[in-house]
Amino acid sequence: MKRVAVMGAGSWGTAFAKVLADSGTDVVLWARRAEVADEITRSRVNPGYLPDTVLPANLAATHDPAKALAGAEAVVLGVPSQTLRANLAQWRSALPAGATLVSLAKGVELGTLKRMSEVVREVAGVPEDQVAVVSGPNLAKEIAAEQPTATVIACTDHDRAVDLQHACSNSYFRPYTNVDVVGCELGGACKNVIALACGMAAGLGFGDNTMASIITRGLAETARMGAALGADPLTFAGLAGLGDLVATCASPLSRNRSFGERLGRGDTVAQAQEAAHGQVAEGVKSCSSIRELAARIGVDMPITDGVHRVCHDGLDPRALTTALLGRERKAERQ
Ligand SMILES: NC(=O)C1=CN([C@@H]2O[C@H](COP(=O)(O)OP(=O)(O)OC[C@H]3O[C@@H](n4cnc5c(N)ncnc54)[C@H](O)[C@@H]3O)[C@@H](O)[C@H]2O)C=CC1
Ligand SMILES: O=C(CO)COP(=O)(O)O
Structure with missing residues (x-):
């Protein structure tokens, strides 16, 4: 070329x-x-x-x-x-x-x-x-x-x-x-939403156990969607899955993580948007489309659903923590 x-x-x-x-x-x-x-x-x-x-x-x-x-x-x-x-x-x-x-x-x-x-x-x-x-x-x-x-x-x-x-x-x-185009694209789209959740957790003052829990459960819900849409499950263990998820959730350079951190510290969505200086934090919109897609195909994506509720329904990030931890108990691979 x-x-x-x-x-x-x-x-x-x-x-x-x-x-x-x-x-x-x-x-x-x-x-x-x-x-x-x-x-x-x-x-x-x-x-x-x-x-x-x-x-x-x-x-x-x-x-x-x-x-x-x-x-x-x-x-x-x-x-x-x-x-x-x-x-x-x-x-x-x-x-x-x-x-x-x-x-x-x-x-x-x-x-x-x-x-x-x-x-x-x-x-x-x-x-x-x-x-x-x-x-x-x-x-x-x-x-x-x-x-x-x-x-x-x-x-x-x-x-x-x-x-x-x-x-x-x-x-x-x-x-x-x-x-595996489907798996790579879903990995890239979903990790932005999970990075928003990690940012919120950081803004609320939570540490590495919380981050690792969100990353791992975020990957679980991403992989569930992938399985339903015909992706290769191994893609989510690769660079476009876990690799991108870890980089975005951990890095202060990520616009999605930074956006979530502002929300966790108490900023409104409008204030966080203003601080982004016109640069795109894709997860703020994709949380809604991914949530809708999950509902259409019958896949449970609780973190994505919670991020949508914070970004678009005015849910307090603190209440999201309570809601996620209060969910029905289940097996890890279910
Ligand atoms: N910045 C990063 O580190 C990475 C970004 N991405 C993805 O790449 C895509 C682009 O991201 P960035 O370059 O970071 O975004 P950005 O916000 O830095 O730049 C977006 C570019 O699109 C142009 N644009 C054209 N039409 C537009 C319109 N109607 N509205 C808004 N902008 C318009 C803007 O002028 C600007 O040059 C996103 O989907 C992002 O998730 C993927 C990997 C890394
Ligand atoms: O996609 C990215 C890294 O792989 C960039 O993440 P942000 O859009 O959150 O900055």
Whole structure:
């Protein structure tokens, strides 16, 4: 793969564009705001998202989607999950035929309850095997600082995943391939919700036993949903499952965990949103779509349900703790 378009110059779009460029792949990065594209072109820095990172010379930036997409062998979608449908619809006519469409987004669409690869297939009108997802413990700031990181590239077409793997492998970034798109996407979407719960616990002053309990039971409910939707159970023990869950639940760099921490300390959702400075904490919306999906398929997801009630029904995080611990007693593997 010689040329890739990255659509979205936020934290992860910019960091992933650097990963590709550092792997020897030419990249054109599309920024929604013209001034961001101009600033990257002028100073090689995206100051609003990654102020300490100098972007490589084989990474160009543009505000014109057609320029970014022309001749791209892969199109990487680095926009929030709830806007992906509208973004992609605008780019549809300029997508190069046969290009691999790659989702970086971690969420489940409100209303349709679709995973991101399903949204991409539907809007772009491409077959399942033309869509890939990247998911793993991938905090953008750490990767931009070239800290060693692994990830998963999932695609039902193994050869396509391998092509993309080659395009983004370098001395600090190690992607593995996987054909379990469903499991990788659910791992990425659900861990944001569990990280909100961990943040709430931290904000309430709870320590490592509580964190480990939430992480482990969070993984249990994620895996239950995965089993019902046909995912490979082993995916949840991998980078896109446990790996991402641990990184996000533990890191102060996570927007979801930080958002939850504010709620645990007594902030309202509006105050926590204001403190996020426009950056996306996907779990705040995905807790509702994942909860609805769980209800539709008959899967019990008590932590996700509780996070939804805190974020959208005004439940006090302290009352969530009481509710979770007061649930009916059961066996661990039930
Ligand atoms: N930041 C991270 O460390 C990681 C993020 N992700 C996922 O990648 C996706 C993108 O996340 P980030 O780059 O961190 O988000 P961000 O908030 O930093 O950037 C989002 C980008 O999308 C653009 N955008 C285009 N249309 C938009 C619209 N209608 N509304 C809002 N923004 C719009 C924004 O201008 C911005 O450049 C999310 O699903 C996130 O969960 C995945 C792995 C790591
Ligand atoms: O997905 C991420 C790490 O893998 C980033 O998490 P946040 O969106 O919570 O910052």
